[in-house]
Amino acid sequence: MENTNVSGLKTKIMNRWIVVIGGILIQLALGAIYAWSAFTGPLQGAPTALSEFSFTKTETQAIFSVGLLVFAIFTIIGGRLQIKHGPMKVALLGGVLLGLGYILASFVGANFIGKLIFIGILAGAGIGLAYVVPIATGVKWFPDKKGLVSGLAVAGFGFGAFIWVLLANPPSILGFTGLISQQTGQFAYTVTNVDFAFLIYGILFLVLVISGSFTMKNPPAGWKPNGWNPPQPVAGKASGASLKPKAMLKSKNFYLLWMMFLVGALAGLMVIGNVQNFAKSPTDGFFAYGFSAQEAIDFAVIGAAVCLPIFNGAGRIIWGQVSDRIGRGKTMIAMFTFQAAMMAIFFYTTSNPILFYVIGALIGFNFGGNFALFPVCCSDSFGSENLSINYGFLFTAYGIGGIVGPILAGIVQDVGMSFLYAFMPAAVLCIFAAGLAVVYQLGSKK
Secondary structure, three states: OEEEOOOOOEEEOOOOHHHHHHHHHHHHHHHHHHHOHHHHHHHHOOOOOOOOOOOOHHHHHHHHHHHHHHHHHHHHHHHHHHHHHOHHHHHHHHHHHHHHHHHHHOOOOOOHHHHHHHHHHHHHHHHHHHHHHHHHHHHHHOOOOHHHHHHHHHHHHHHHHHHHHHHHOOOHHHOOOOOOOEOOOOOOEOHHHHHHHHHHHHHHHHHHHHHHHOOOOOOOOOOEOOOOOOOOOOOOOOOOOOOOHHHHOOOHHHHHHHHHHHHHHHHHHHHHHHHHHHHOOOOOOHHHHOOOHHHHHHHHHHHHHHHHHHHHHHHHHHHHHHHHHHOHHHHHHHHHHHHHHHHHHHOOOOOOHHHHHHHHHHHHHHHHHHHHHHHHHHHHHHOOOOHHHHHHHHHHHHHHHHHHHHHHHHHHHHOOOOOHHHHHHHHHHHHHHHHHHHHHHHHHOO
């Protein structure tokens, strides 16, 4: 493949779409964190002949939330390491930590602290180190299609959950048993298979991330795609082409973006982490409308394994493309307004499985848009040169949202309150985020 560098000379370099393929392989593994709802039921089961687990709902959400927080923190560390050591080595390290985290977790049984350390902290750190690598590398290879490639780079993260949930705990209507075996009509699981699932996942994560990491190479200095020229800076408007974190943290745009990202993460992760608990709730779920235990399980798994992750992945691609056409600010206004409506409606969907699937899918679709839009907004506002580290700082909003959203829903359940008191506040916050997007849009015109 021939491309042009700044001096106008033709150079032969690798096809830039190979970077996208490698990034998708990496993100497929990292997306395992969104498959956590497949394990919440097995880990909550009271000790029986079939299961030794007896975690509370809050404890299962704590593992998920700690993983998200550590994930967010380590994106900053990963960004710094990329600058010093390059993207390939950082992705490799992330893959090793992620795989080892799940493998070691498979050996600690029903020990909550062990699961928290190995899945929440060690695997979460691995996800954080590797996550920004495909985004930052992809944006450098595709300055002409930043929204699209940012969406593609993280689409695997959303689609990955589809694979991992089905492998762990498929609905009975598919006619096969997953890695976790489930007793028909009852919420009881075989403890051996829960840990076996963690072991298999760890091995697969190692293979996927290590394979994808070998494609993570930055383009040559001064490289640009054929026929593309950098946009000229607007007269009178400061350029963020080379802002470092210290300068970025003094910008109003950073805090607008951070608050919007916090809300988007809080709402989406609240549903992702609790969709199966919600579907199987005796007061709010399908039971309340006369469905059987097995039907509730199947509806929950289809929502968690099919609707949410597939549309989560699709949302990353589509919202990214939309932002390339109509602008980042307008796209975020539309996305947050739409998400506010979906969060408000979701509580009322367990009377009808189809409605549950559709609204769950749309929540996943909107949530996925965050991961296409915010890296590109970060690049637009502060430049792509330091994107790997700058986006790490912005990504801390995701970590905080991952603590507040899932744990709020877990606490609501454990104290006997309705999911209404989790979903409705999230809807209101999405309206607030849409207002912040208006401010961001107005500021971008100046």
